Amino acid sequence: MIQVVHEITKVREIVEQWRQDGYTVGLVPTMGFLHAGHKSLIDRAVSDNDRVVVSVFVNPIQFGPNEDLARYPRDLEADTRLCQDSGAHLIFNPAPEEMYADGFCSFVDMIGPTSELCGKSRPGHFRGVCTVVNKLFNIVRPDRAYFGQKDAQQLAVIHRMVTDLNIPVEIVPCPIIRENDGLALSSRNTYLSTEERQAALVLSKAIRLGQQLVADGQRNAHKVVEVMKRYIEAEPLAKIDYVEAVDFRSIQKIDTIRHEVLFAMAVYIGKTRLIDNFIVNIDE
Numbered sequence: 001m002i003q004v005v006h007e008i009t010k011v012r013e014i015v016e017q018w019r020q021d022g023y024t025v026g027l028v029p030t031m032g033f034l035h036a037g038h039k040s041l042i043d044r045a046v047s048d049n050d051r052v053v054v055s056v057f058v059n060p061i062q063f064g065p066n067e068d069l070a071r072y073p074r075d076l077e078a079d080t081r082l083c084q085d086s087g088a089h090l091i092f093n094p095a096p097e098e099m100y101a102d103g104f105c106s107f108v109d110m111i112g113p114t115s116e117l118c119g120k121s122r123p124g125h126f127r128g129v130c131t132v133v134n135k136l137f138n139i140v141r142p143d144r145a146y147f148g149q150k151d152a153q154q155l156a157v158i159h160r161m162v163t164d165l166n167i168p169v170e171i172v173p174c175p176i177i178r179e180n181d182g183l184a185l186s187s188r189n190t191y192l193s194t195e196e197r198q199a200a201l202v203l204s205k206a207i208r209l210g211q212q213l214v215a216d217g218q219r220n221a222h223k224v225v226e227v228m229k230r231y232i233e234a235e236p237l238a239k240i241d242y243v244e245a246v247d248f249r250s251i252q253k254i255d256t257i258r259h260e261v262l263f264a265m266a267v268y269i270g271k272t273r274l275i276d277n278f279i280v281n282i283d284e
């Protein structure tokens with residue numbers, strides 16, 4: 001039976017015992033309302049490690065004042081079933097006050113890879129992400145931690161943080177899981193009306209368009225971005241936050257497509273902000 005634990009000291013105790021028993025530990029950090037995208041990370045963690053912790057925590061400090069913290073979807077019962085069925089061993093579900101006790105004032109911040117894309121449109125977001133992931137690493141001390149390429153900038157930021165701060169954990173990237181029609185799975189998809197759900201397909205369709213241009217030999221990043229933008233702008237319910245091409249490691253803008261390039265977008269469908277991306281690796 002999977003354990004659901006709310007206290008930091010209790011998680012520490014359990015994981016410490018596992019370590020003494022010689023087990024390897026995988027961590028899958030999530031904000032809950034789990035879907036097949038999260039499940040793919042948990043499945044991978046279960047196959048790589050003896051014991052798997054899934055954290056379910058809607059982290060208040062990574063949300064801006066006008067974002068969806070209060071209405072972010074939650075369903076711990078369904079999450080517990082999904083984790084149990086996937087073979088995870090422990091859910092860590094702390095209350096915000098457990099993670100951010102009175103007087104909390106230490107943060108992990110980053111310059112560089114957080115200056116573009118979501119870092120630009122969500123000031124303070126990555127400070128919140130880096131801080132909570134650091135705390136989770138210190139609480140669980142996992143051998144490996146699993147992150148989806150769905151949040152590609154987050155993945156690059158976590159890689160950088162682990163390298164820069166010498167955190168002894170292996171970061172395992174996992175591919176984007178999509179619905180049959182192409183929409184990338186996201187807990188926020190539940191916000192979409194039927195009409196918006198249909199309109200949301202512009203993101204994955206724009207991605208396929210961009211991928212095709214690169215496959216056909218286009219190496220001018222601006223031209224690819226321009227075509228993707230024009231395609232999205234033709235959808236009346238869509239409003240672009242950004243569509244950009246950046247170097248995948250540094251998350252800095254590029255002109256020419258070479259090495260690992262991340263094409264990333266954030267698009268409002270009605271009031272719902274969705275993100276999607278693709279990465280190309282051109283060595284010629």
Ligand code: AMP
Nearest residue numbers: 030031032037147148150151176177185
């Ligand atoms: P979240 O609960 O949205 O914070 O996501 C938790 C983890 O699941 C992050 O590492 C995400 O990148 C990953 N994730 C979310 N959606 C997907 C998806 N559709 N495919 C793969 N990974 C995903």
